[in-house]
Structure formats: C-alpha cells, structure tokens
Amino acid sequence: MLIKVNGEEIDVAEGSSIQEVIDETNAPYTPGSIVCLIKGKKELEKNISKYKIKTTQGSIIIQLNESDEAKPLVDVWKNQYGEFVDLDIRWSTPTEVAIGPIVTDLEPTHDEFKYYEGDVVLSLSSFSNESTHLIMLKENTTNVYSVPPYNKGIFARVIGGRKTLENLTDDDRVTGIEPIIERSTTTDSASVSDLSTVLEEGNELYTYISFDVDDKSPICVEHLFSIIKDGRIKVSYDSESFVGVYELEGLDKPKEDTTPRTRGTMTIRNEGKGVGKLFIYRVNRVLTPNHTTVGNIVQGMELIDIAKENDFITVKSEQQRLMLLNKTQAEATKLLSEAGVEHLIDGIVDDDAIIVEQNPKHTIDILREGQVITKAINKDDLCKIKFVDNAPRSVRYFKLLSGLLENPIGQIKVHFAVPGMHIVMFEGDKKSAKGLVPENNPVDKVIRGQIGITNMSSKSAGLIGIRFEDNTEFGPTAETFGATNIVGDIVSDYDSLEKLKEGVVVYVSESNNES
Secondary structure, eight states: OEEEETTEEEEOOTTOBHHHHHHHHTOOOOTTOOEEEEOOHHHHHTTOOEEEEEETTEEEEEEEOOSTTTHHHHHHHHHHGGGGTTOBEEEEOSSEEEEEEEOOSOOOOOOOEEEOTTEEEEEEGGGOGGGEEEEEESSOEEEOOOOOSSGGGEEEEEEEOHHHHHHOOTTOBEEEEEEOOOHHHHTTSEEEOOTTOBOOTTOEEEOOEEEEEOTTOHHHHHHHHHHOBTTEEEOOEEOSSEEEEOTTTTOOOOOOOOOOBOTTEEEEEOSSTTTTOEEEESSOBOOOTTEEEEEEEEEOHHHHHHOOTTOEEEEEESSOOOOOTTSBHHHHHHHHHHTTOEEEEEEOOOTTOEEEEEESOSHHHHHHHTEEEEEEEOGGGSEEEEEOSSOHHHHHHHHHHHTTTTOSSEEEEEEEEOTTSOEEEEOOOTTGGGGOOOOSOOSSOBOTTEEEEEOTTSTTTTOEEEESSOBSSBOTTSOBGGGEEEEEEEOSOOGGGGGOOTTOEEEEEEOOSOO
C-alpha cells in the first residue's frame, strides 16, 4: 500500500505499524516523541482555505468562501484546481483576468450580477460547462458570466498578489497551484505516541522537524542547539499562535537578527520577561526587537501544529552543531574534517585528550572562519559530577554558573583553598543565588567528595565547595548543615583538587555513573 512518510511516497506492506515503517525507512525519530498521522490528502485539504496560484508574473493568494451557498463551487475547486496548472491566461482586461478552460459538471445561468474587486468566480463561457474559466476581478463590475446558480459563481477572494494580477497578460500562464498549509489545516490530525498503530492506504506520517539556522544570529543559534537534548525538544507551552520551549529560560541572550515572525519561524527572546525562551510560530506575527530569529522550520510543521504541552518532538538540524567540548582530539579532528574546517590545537595534542575549550565558541563563527582552536586536558583531570534529583534549584544554579546548562563541559574557579583544611571553595554569583532556598541539607554528616552550595540563609549564598573528608558539623562551604545544599558527588578521582590554588579553573562535566 502507498503511504507518505515525512512527505515522501513509499510502498509498504499491508498492515504495517508506525514502528515497522519507521524501522523500514530509517525515518528520523527519537523514542518517546510524538508522530503526526494524517489519514490522507482529502482529510488534510478539507481544512485548507487558502491557495497560492503561481504564474509567470508572480503569485496570487486566494481565500475560499466558507459560506454554505458557495460550498458546491468550493468542492469543484478542491477537486479540480490542478487542471488549471500549465494553462495560459485566456484573456486580461482592465476589469478581469481569465484562466481556462477546463471541463466541469456545473450548469450555467443567464443572470446578470454585481461583482467587486477581488472576487474569484467560476464562469461557464458561452454557457458551456466545457468552457469553465477562473475569473479574478480587478475592479467592480456588473456582468453576465454564465455562472452556476450558487453564490453568483463566487467561491473565493484575492487576498494577496494584486500587483501580479494587474501585470498578467495573455502571454502569461499558470505554473502551479499549491494549497497553503496553516495550523488550522492539521489540527484535526492525530498526535500519536503508540507506535503499534496500524497504517492504512493513503496515510501520511510525520516523525520529526528539521530547521535551517539564521547565520546572522551565531550566539542565539548556539543557544537553540543547547535546548535540543538527546535529539528532541520538550514543549513547555502551546497556544494558537506558537509552541514554546522554556528549557533554558532565564539565560540572557543578545539581540541579533530580527525578522518578521512568519509561520515556521524560530526565535529566542532576548529581552524582557522570559529571556532565553524558544518560540516556534504556528501563524504569522509582526517583527519585534525582543525576539532574535534563529531559524525556520523546513520539514515537519505538521508536528508543530498538533504538539501539546509536555510532548516531545524529534528534531534534526540541517546544519550540524560543531560542539567539540567533551570530545577527544581525534573525534574533533574527524568531525571538523567532514565539515571542511581546519583543526588547530593549543596545548596537549594527544588523540585521547578531552577538549575543554574551543575558539570560536559558536558553530556559525567556526564555519565563517574555517578553523577552530581547541584546548584539551588529560581525561583523568576532568572532574565528573553525578547530580542529585532532590535539589533542582541548586543543581540549576551550579549548571548556570559553570556553563553546563548549555555546554557538555563547564568551568568553576577556585575561590579559597588552604592546605590541610581538606576543603576547597569555588566562586559563586550572589545575584543568581538569590533564589537558593534550603534543599537537600545534610542530616548527620557530609561525605567526602560531596559538592555543596551555600543557600540564601547565609550572607555567603552561592559559594560552592568540596570536602575531602567526612564531617559531622559543617558542609563543603564551611557553613552549618542548614545553610548547605548538597548538589552532587564527584565520581572521578578528586584527590588532586585539594592541592589547587586560588584562581585555578577546574573543568567539570555531568556523569550518569553511580558513585
């Protein structure tokens, strides 16, 4: 049976499930994400109200009349609009443009009617259904157009491309007609998470979204890449006009490229409440300087149309992210070679050394410059942390401060270290620490290798510390247990950390290993 998968028509076995089709076609899909199932073209087109008529002079947009009186005409248009493609402009006058003829089952009338600029009419020239023409009015007129007995023959209005309409002559022709897909077109389609659902002939299946990036917004595009976790995004909010992803809300981002927010545009809020949020637009919205454009959806808008809060959507970027942190030098060299980028190494050159810094930092800047410099450390020198689940504010604070919210490698700087005290403390940020309420406080003792943060009950809120021996009185930042929030455990070798001096940078990464 024939179905469509992500817009491509394929032949699959009768009774195939969604999962079987995904496996057979290698369609991009991350487990746990939704897919969009449309029963067929007719189901999709029943909700379409706008069409783009492409001509050799440009495009004209028409919007269908939704009245009951015009429905017989609309049905003829939806079933036969493809027959107008490749036809010449039959005539063009100061009043009207005619395209045709095609054959329909309509019957003519002999009545005269008043028409207005922008009306789109089905006319049976010479009172013959074998000479059915599409008439688009350029100005008001009263005429006998031999129209069917429905709504004076009017089935649509011109809502865009009036200049094109004025310029058309009988030397021009129609090059294509496309239904315009809007959110309302797909809202009746099914959002499916059960991949055992059996597909039927004519079904259309969409498994992922892909996007092009805006190369004028390098910083915010990198922020967009950071929002995508494990090949997918999680919808935080959905409305009639947009889908919101608030994974990294609160991270300040600069104003870069700003454009009109058309359907499919992706933006990052750069100012005001909600900075750092990602928005994907379902309908057109006006330009605003508070939103930086980061890309446009090129595949899978159907998924954006039907997604609801807490849904996961599989994401694929047309531009691969050149994030080298936490890769080995050898892995980075291979990745950069495939992208046509020169790899320059500063410091340790061993193939298995772990990259902790890259310059430029952003994918678009790397591609623009054609080279990147990396700095690596021995893998045994990387501090790996397993974070707790019951201190969400404190963990987020640590990730924000270190850079782990957006990058796989973060940095913390030694603030205080005294030999023999079995403790080292790292710089914090008082402004960001204002919301650090007490959570996951130690009870009986602090275990060596635990990482703690001073909470807002102390004037030193925000300081980060590690203890190198168990302690039954004070936390890793030398505070009482009530002023200490435990955020995790170091699961790598940390003995060398005790010997560090003030001002030294420690590179950290998140680990899922058990401590």
